Amino acid sequence: MGLIERRLAGQDLGVAILLDAVVHQDGGAQVVTLFFDRLIAAEEVIPPEGSVAEEAGAVGDARILRYRLPQDAHPRFTICGEAFDLTCAPSECGLFEGQNAFIAQRNGESAEIVLQWLAYHIETQGLEAAVVLDRAPPGAEDGFAAALREGLESHALPCQVVMVQSPVPLGKPDLPPEAHPFCVSESPGKDRMKVPPSSPWNSPLGAFSVYEIMRIRFLAQARAVANIDVHDLMVETDTSVFDAAATAEGGLITLFGRHCYPWRVRAGQKAHFGDHICVQFDATGGRQRWCIAPAKSAPDAVWRLVRVGNARPDSTLTMGFYRHMLLRHPTRSISKIVPKTSLIEHEPLLQLSATTWGHKPVRMPELAVTSKETGRGRCAIVTTMKNEGPFILEWLAYHRAIGFDDFLIYTNDCTDGTDTMLEMLQSKSLVQHRDNPFRQMDMRPQHAALHSADDEQIVKDATWVACIDVDEYVNIKCGDGTLDALFAAVPDANMIAMTWRLFGNGDLHGFEDRPIIEQFQRCAPEYARKPHQAWGFKTLFRNIGLFRKLGVHRPKGLNPQLWEEINWVNGSGAPMPRSMFRNGWRSTINTYGYDLVQLNHYAVRSAESFLVKRDRGRVNHVERDQGLAYWFRMNNNYAEDHSIARMVPAMRAELDRLLSDPEIAAAHAHSVDRHRAKIAELKATPNYAAFYAELTGARLEKLSRLHRHFGANVFLKGPSSIPDDVLERDPDKDWFFTVDHDGETQH
Structure with missing residues (x-):
């Protein structure tokens, strides 16, 4: 030994x-x-x-x-x-003849970790031997071998260990060190990471034939060989992993690994196996490895990293292990390798920490949902606006008519009287208006507004909250079309995803001062997978502490301890999958639904109003131009939907009540005049005149009825990517057209 x-x-x-x-x-x-x-x-x-x-x-x-x-x-x-x-x-296969052995990699882990790993498996699995591939370069003075030798002797571990080094690097040449967060599949923010230079000495393994090397050099005569690494612990059961392989049909079983994490490691202390008490509640899949009894396996079996070639594992026998991620990827912040909003405590790991390691890990804080009245309570909308004066009153009247109580509206850089109107509406207790602090906060306007709104009493007091823009209308299709009818249809829900239905301009080019929901009825079909914006959604959510902050499409910052309290339904009342809980913002083929509620999204309105929208810029993606490509994506006139029309009388009654106030009527008239003046100003310039001519031309009108036939790249490339012969095809026939990333056509 x-x-x-x-x-x-x-x-x-x-x-x-x-x-x-x-x-x-x-x-x-x-x-x-x-x-x-x-x-x-x-x-x-x-x-x-x-x-x-x-x-x-x-x-x-x-x-x-x-x-x-x-x-x-x-x-x-x-x-x-x-x-x-x-x-x-x-x-040297005689070294391990008839023994239970591990084959593993060590890529920077300490001798202390390896010794704990060995001792645990000697005790729980009957481990007798291990072949450890040490990825350190030749001559590395890390003291690993000496410390491992001393530990094996001082602890008298009954285990023979062969440490194998390579004179040539075995890693992938294009990846950073394996310990770096970039190499963690679930690591957040990879696009913003500063990634160190790659080195095949410590990058993830690329030479997968090393498992065959270990087989013919050391392990071909072992009783059973399990392939896990030095930061992996087998789940203890009544049967050891080696006994399971030895009794399996074909001598091969699959091992499934689950990532586990600490919630936090105490300052100044090294990460320990016993710190790892959390798993991801929404994780899918896992690590796959294997355990094989060489004498029972197929003679042409080929050992690889995640599977054994030319061999079929026994489907009736599988065993699990935990991969202790902070030991493989040391970092001072757990959030560098996993979204902490996905972590929950896992009872088997808590038991392991206490009974096997005698460790006292840092536990997750205990949380409970905020106590709110069980009834409907107050319903609030938070939004941002810039130069939306002509459209405010209808939007406000409509959402008051369906049951929203409170409106928190942020504005910036308005030149059409939007901010003045909102100040006046605030003085009449109809809305609350705030200047957008995005410049002081160095954030995009919409994000700055939502960040500020978290601290507003109107939000704290609300039972239900939604972030709805002025070109979006909550269209409730059940009952009498009110929020109360929606809540009655899904009484247990605390989150409701309202999927966009993109409404086009219906070939209406001139601006008219009359309600949007009366003017525009042409829209995308319900089944509209492309462009990806077609199935974006906004979320009406119960404000009970499940999340820490507002978000554009849904609340963000999940308190993972409370994930089981989430009852999130789509617009048809069907449950949303847990994979959406942390950051989903777009419906899928399995989650879209319009039966109870949809969000009518009038993103373009008339062609003339779109000129003003383009000129004023966007509140979120401020650096992106709202040009022809945007118009093409959002102006979908394929179908018709009149479902919101039944709410026009209620909206009209509330709008008339608002306009009966002379000050409100004057403010609205002023904004309409400013809007018309801006349209005239823009159309008088050569660039906008040409832009308007293209918007209103026969080509884009025809394309607005062909969306369902186009692939995603067509919407990314814009209308110029579509040949004229495609334009002439029948919109009601079954055909498909797209382009590749280079713009080459694909029929």
Whole structure:
């Protein structure tokens, strides 16, 4: 028992990289197996005279070649025209004959971690041996081998460990160190990470044939071999992983790994297995590995990283393990490797921490939903506006008519009287108006407004909240069309996703001072997967502390302890999947629904009003132009929908009541005049005149009825990507057109 150090017999040959050369004796001959890093052709390798090529294989893009050499032959091979005297490593499979063994990688983990890993599995799985591939470069002075040897001896661990190093790097050359958060699949914010230079010495493993190397050098005669790494712990059950493989049909079982994390590690302390008490509530899939009984497996089985080739695992036997992510990816902030809004405490890990490790981890804070009245309560809308004066009163009247009580409206840089009107409406207790603090906060206007709104009493007091823009109308299709009818239809829901229905201009080009919901009835069909904006949604949510802050499309910052309290339904009242809980903002083929409620999105209105919209800019994506591509995406006139028309009388009654106030009527008239003046000003310029002519031309009118036939790239490239012959096709026939990323057509 103890530590044995070995090296792969690899070398950079110049023409190719040899990962290892393994020799074993068989019937008076020496059998040499060569492992290359690429798919070198068999004819490019010429063995010594008198040799026989036995077989050729590969693991991925790495060639494996085997030759039977005469007993006294010197291993001099000609490879790609050059002669090389190869040093071959002897097979030592007798070391682990009949034993339960692990095969694992170590990529920077400490000897302390490896010793704890060994001790745990000796106790719970009957581990007897381990082959650990140490990814450290030759000559690395990290003290790992000495510390591991000392620990094995001082703890008297009954386990034989072979530590294998490689003289050539085995990692992927285009990735950063494996420990870096960039290499974690669920790590948030990868697009903003500062990624260190790549190094194949510590990047994620790329030479997957090392598992075959370990098989023929050390493990072919073991009783059973499990493939997990030094930060993985098998789940303890009544049957060990090795016994399970030994009794499995074909001698092979699949291991499924689940990532686990600490909530936090105490300052100044190293991360420990026992700190890992959390899992992701919305995680899907997991790590796949394997355990095999070599004597029972297929003779041509090929060991790989996540599976065994040419072998079928026993479908009736699977076992689990936990991957302790902070040991693999050390970082001072857990949020660098996992969204903390996805973490929940996991009782089996809490038990393991307490009973096996005797550890006291940092627990998640206990939270409960905020106590709110069980009834409807007050319903509030938070929004941002800029130069929307002509459209405010109708929008306000409509949403008051369907049951919204409070309106918190942020404005910035208005020139058409929008802010003045809102100040006056605030003085009449109809809305609350705020100047948008986006410049002081160095944020986009919409994000700054929502961030500020979190602290407003009107939001804190609201039972239901939604972030709805002035070109969006909550269209309730059940009951009498009010919020009360919607709440009655989904009485247990505390979140309601209202999917956009894109409404086009219906070929109405001139601005008219009359209600939007009366003018525009042409829209996208309900089944409208493209463009991706077509199925965006806004969320009406119960304000009970499930989330920490407002968001444009839905509340954000999930308190994960409360995820099971979420009862989120779509616009048809069907449950939303937990995969949407943290950051979903767009409906899918499985989640879109319009039966109870939809959000009518009048993103373009008339062509003349769109000129003003383009001129004023966007409140969120301020750097993006609202040009022809935007008009094309959002102006969908394929279908018709009159479902909101039944609410026109109620809206009209409330609008008339508002306009009966002379001050309100005057403010509205002023904004309408300013809007018309701006339209005239823009149309008088050559650029906007040409833009308006294109908006109102026959080509874009026809394209607005063809959306359902186009792929996503068409909407990204814009209307110029569509040939004239496509324009002439029948919109009611079944056909499809798209372009690739370079603009090449695909029918």
